[in-house]
Amino acid sequence: GLRCKGEVRILLSYWPLVAMTNEGIPRVSSGAVLDPVSLHESKDVFVRLVSGETSISEAKDAFARIVSCESDKKEDVDQVDKDVRPLLHMDSDINDDLPARARGERPASMIVGLFLGYAYYNTLRGSFPLQMRSIAKELNIPVARIGLPNSVFSAAYGVGKFFGSILTDYLPCAECHTLGILLCGLDVAAVGLCRGITSIAAVWGLQGALQAFGWPFLSRILINKLSKEKCAKYWGILSMAGSIGSMLAPYGTVMASRLGMSWRATLRGFGFSSALVALLVQVMLQRGGATARRSAIALVDRSANVSTKAKAEEKTAAHSQTNILVRTSSVLCCPAMLAIFLCNSLSFGASKCTKEWGSMYLRGTQLATSDMQSATLLFWAEIGASAGAAFSGVTSLSLGGRHALTCLLSALLGMVSTAILALKSYSWQGQGRSPLPFGVACALQACSLAGINGVRTLAGLHLAEVATHAGTQLGLANGFAEMIGQVGSVLSGMPIGALVARATASRTASGAGAKEAARVGWAAVPALLTLACGSMAALNLALIPQENRRLAHQSQKPKKKEQ
Numbered sequence: 001g002l003r004c005k006g007e008v009r010i011l012l013s014y015w016p017l018v019a020m021t022n023e024g025i026p027r028v029s030s031g032a033v034l035d036p037v038s039l040h041e042s043k044d045v046f047v048r049l050v051s052g053e054t055s056i057s058e059a060k061d062a063f064a065r066i067v068s069c070e071s072d073k074k075e076d077v078d079q080v081d082k083d084v085r086p087l088l089h090m091d092s093d094i095n096d097d098l099p100a101r102a103r104g105e106r107p108a109s110m111i112v113g114l115f116l117g118y119a120y121y122n123t124l125r126g127s128f129p130l131q132m133r134s135i136a137k138e139l140n141i142p143v144a145r146i147g148l149p150n151s152v153f154s155a156a157y158g159v160g161k162f163f164g165s166i167l168t169d170y171l172p173c174a175e176c177h178t179l180g181i182l183l184c185g186l187d188v189a190a191v192g193l194c195r196g197i198t199s200i201a202a203v204w205g206l207q208g209a210l211q212a213f214g215w216p217f218l219s220r221i222l223i224n225k226l227s228k229e230k231c232a233k234y235w236g237i238l239s240m241a242g243s244i245g246s247m248l249a250p251y252g253t254v255m256a257s258r259l260g261m262s263w264r265a266t267l268r269g270f271g272f273s274s275a276l277v278a279l280l281v282q283v284m285l286q287r288g289g290a291t292a293r294r295s296a297i298a299l300v301d302r303s304a305n306v307s308t309k310a311k312a313e314e315k316t317a318a319h320s321q322t323n324i325l326v327r328t329s330s331v332l333c334c335p336a337m338l339a340i341f342l343c344n345s346l347s348f349g350a351s352k353c354t355k356e357w358g359s360m361y362l363r364g365t366q367l368a369t370s371d372m373q374s375a376t377l378l379f380w381a382e383i384g385a386s387a388g389a390a391f392s393g394v395t396s397l398s399l400g401g402r403h404a405l406t407c408l409l410s411a412l413l414g415m416v417s418t419a420i421l422a423l424k425s426y427s428w429q430g431q432g433r434s435p436l437p438f439g440v441a442c443a444l445q446a447c448s449l450a451g452i453n454g455v456r457t458l459a460g461l462h463l464a465e466v467a468t469h470a471g472t473q474l475g476l477a478n479g480f481a482e483m484i485g486q487v488g489s490v491l492s493g494m495p496i497g498a499l500v501a502r503a504t505a506s507r508t509a510s511g512a513g514a515k516e517a518a519r520v521g522w523a524a525v526p527a528l529l530t531l532a533c534g535s536m537a538a539l540n541l542a543l544i545p546q547e548n549r550r551l552a553h554q555s556q557k558p559k560k561k562e563q
Contacts, residue, residue: 110225110288111234114218115241117181117281120274121214122245123252124184127270128191128204130253131263138263141197148197149204151490156208158486164212165478168220174290177221178282180213185274192264192271215242215460216478221290223464223474229397231461236393239457243386247379330472331480336546337470340463341484343407343539347456349488350414350532354381354449357496357525364500364522365425366434367441377445384446388454396458401551403462404543407455411540414451415533417444422526425519448529455536462543469550500524 041062049059128149135141167176187207194200218238222231256266285291331337358381359374368374388410396406421436421444428435436444460481467477504521508514 109284110290113281113284119241119245120277122242123249126249134263149201152201152205153208156205158483160209160212161482162479165216166475169475173217173220174285177217181278184210185271189268189271192267235461236390239389240386327473331477336466339539344459344485345488346532348485349492350452352489353492361522361525380442381445381449384450385453388450389457392454392457403458404540404547408540410451410454411533411537417447418526418529425523
């Protein structure tokens, strides 16, 4: 159809699918100018005809009624027929409204494929940090420099996710998601061939850029292929796949070490296994209908008689779509999107701070008295992160799609749990073995990352709905969200260490012992997490009125169509 000034010009061609192979079934066509409501009615009739819910005669009568009503609205029907232009991919547009079973698709296979793929993206992402100690020892790399590849990774990851999110508007998302698994695996294997810190940093930086084929393309598949309710439900579940993939990497490393494999062989093993995972994911996505499909037969031929006015309008529309400055300003001038960008950055930074500094601040605050206890606390943090990702989408759906309210509740959960950890660590006077019983500390760790990851998970879905409602380009909005989010990840690195060192030095200058000064210094980490969670709660509280207006506007659209 050619959308022009609120109307849709469409050439109606309707017959059951079996008519393609049976010439005895008549073909009926008619030209008309349809408004959006009539277009929606005609598509519904076609869907019922294909699915067998209505007969051919009933469909003919329905189409005749729609066409006759529209003909009465316009006097110059002949002129409309001359300018009418059929939809090139009308069959694919109608197929999107058909039930998944009628299209031969299995959405469950698509979800399983996306879950497996995104989990393995995170497994590959964690392969190098687990080998840092072995690499530094074999290549004689100072501890101060071994973190360089991770810094390059974070910078490249932010830029890659920015451009990757934009490219989701133009590339086949399912195929790119699968290709990214293979490329990331080959890059991990290439790290095993490096001989110095410079080459490792360059190759691992490339890994950051390739990781952009992960979540941006996965989220776009969900938005394009699932309804709003199902998208909210599976958004959290697929976010949980990242935590599960991160937990699998240490087990794979331990297994490789027990088999006597060096760090180079272990990285090559991670890389080569990605080929099998990519093949399996591609098969699952293809069965689920996520891959790009070409229409087998066009319902109508493209008309060569396109008016000069229509061409001019198309050129104007194409020019406006390619104006990057206009699209960028529409994103950056939206207060709701800016609030979500900042919330996303805070959640990224808080999550990375918990994972990367966790083993150090847990020992420094005496919450963990051994490496085993520290690992156990981090394990429960990942369990909480998985639960927060899974239940955030379900909770939002049960609240009627209120993502801001759900993020507010998640942020409050993280703020309360981290505040308890910070206060107990700071005020502990040395009674007992640790500031908190170990079981309580495990529960608070799980709750803290559950709240943080709940906000991080829903921020992307909330942004997608706000951008769609505002009429801005979704890929560009996601790109800014990912790039700004990585700013929080970068700030959670060296600045956190500098703050801890300064707090420790200040406490030492006041006459405290070394152990007490270290405990107070490391207590700054959960204190900063509390501040981040409080800021996220305030931002989402401010977004609730805008969310209520958006949901009210969306609920009025079906009523207008019925009228």
